[in-house]
Amino acid sequence: MGAVGRSSARTSASFAPGHLTGVFRPALDARDPRARGSLGAGLVLSLGARAAARWSPGGARRIRIASDLGGSLPISEEVARRLVGGERGTLELFLAHELPVGRGFGMSAAGALATALATGDLLGRNRKESIATAHLADLFGGGGLGGVAAILGGGFEVRSRAGISPWGAVDHRPFPFPVWVASAGGPMPSFPLLTDPGFLTRVSRAARDGIEALERSPTPANFLSRSEEFTDRLALGPAPVRRLLRKLRTQGAWAAQAMLGRTVFAVAPNSAVRRRLVNAFDSAGVHAVELGVSRLGARRTRLR
Secondary structure (H helix, E strand, C coil): CCCCCCCCCEEEEEEEEEEEEEEEEEECCCCCHHHCEEEEEEEEEEEEEEEEEEEEECCCCEEEEEECCCCCCHHHHHHHHHHHCCCCEEEEEEEEECCCCCCCCCHHHHHHHHHHHHHHHHHCCCHHHHHHHHHHHHHHCCCCCCHHHHCCCCCEEEEEECCCCCCCEEEEECCCCCEEEEECCCCCCCHHHHCCHHHHHHHHHHHCCHHHHHHHCCCHHHHHHHHHHHHHHHCCCCHHHHHHHHHHHHCCCEEEECCCCCEEEEECCCHHHHHHHHHHHHHCCCCEEEECECCCCCEEECCC
16 A cells, blocks of 8 residues: 555655667557557666655645756656646655766656656555556657666667557666767757657668567677667767767777767777777767666665
8 A cells, every 4th residue: 555545754765777779760650659669779777867755645736846957857747747646645756867868868768767666656556557657758758769668677678569568578688798978969859859750760761670680689799780780870970979989989899879869888898998998088088987787677766
């Protein structure tokens, strides 16, 4: 039983990982929006969004959401409103973002899902309802296409059917390498791109047979190669991104653009390439960070 009907306040916390998309193709034709999103593949990161929530039952319905970013968080706010529904009480929730927003780290999906898991726990909602609420808010709010489904598990993920379970299908596999990330430009708002039919057509053409090839051979090396191919075909990155990608690839690293953002992600297959990769970032004057790939997906946590 959740907080409904209790006289005392309750608290809950959750974590939802960030995500790097290497290749994707929109899948938006299903009648049920829970079956919409994208096919594709990406990496679930060790950093993401953390939610700390408190529910005080009784009185007028109030929802207060704040974050380390300041300003409004319309997607997460929509998640909270839908899960609170007609319950009388006050929800206070704080979101902490461990990765930048608008840079291709899937932070809108992470924030939506972290909000959903913490709020749903307090209000006695089951996990499936919370996940569906986050997915729909992210999808209709212009945050992304399938990010919530991707981060329900960890590692390297391949989405062979769009949407959340049981409509969608996501295969999560171990990924043996850390991943380097570096920003090569400012934020890239996803909403204008994901609502542009011409851009979505470009994306589908760039994906071509890459996703099917990944389904046949879902290996880390194939994912990284297909991500490079997708990056080059889509040609979304501005000149600084393209220059950095070329520089990193000449050092023997896999390097691609995080979709959708002006962020480069790179993986070194061995220690020698890792050293060259570090030197390449330094010589380019680019600040890069090495991140782990999470073994786990979104989950409830303890309050810090």
